[in-house]
Amino acid sequence: MPERVMKYGGVKFRNLVPPVKINRFVNQLAPDQKDSLFEIAGELSDAGMIEILNERTQSTIDQDTVDTQTPNAGVNTEEVQESNRHL
Numbered sequence: 128m129p130e131r132v133m134k135y136g137g138v139k140f141r142n143l144v145p146p147v148k149i150n151r152f153v154n155q156l157a158p159d160q161k162d163s164l165f166e167i168a169g170e171l172s173d174a175g176m177i178e179i180l181n182e183r184t185q186s187t188i189d190q191d192t193v194d195t196q197t198p199n200a201g202v203n204t205e206e207v208q209e210s211n212r213h214l
């Protein structure tokens with residue numbers, strides 16, 4: 128399965144089970160176990176549902192994940208400006 132990066136958890140991971148199993152697992156967690164993505168990632172890792180890659184620790188610092196972020200502007204700015212004219 129492809130690698131993913133949690134934007135607010137700042138952790139690079141790989142799913143070890145299909146997303147539907149992850150969703151079911153997260154849905155059955157107690158409310159205090161899913162207060163944040165940090166906690167959810169820990170629960171998923173402990174349950175063997177995701178593998179944390181490169182031994183990265185969880186972080187909420189965006190600069191730590193700059194290399195994996197995708198820009199959402201600048202590439203197709205003309206298309207964005209065109210679509211905004213009709214709003």
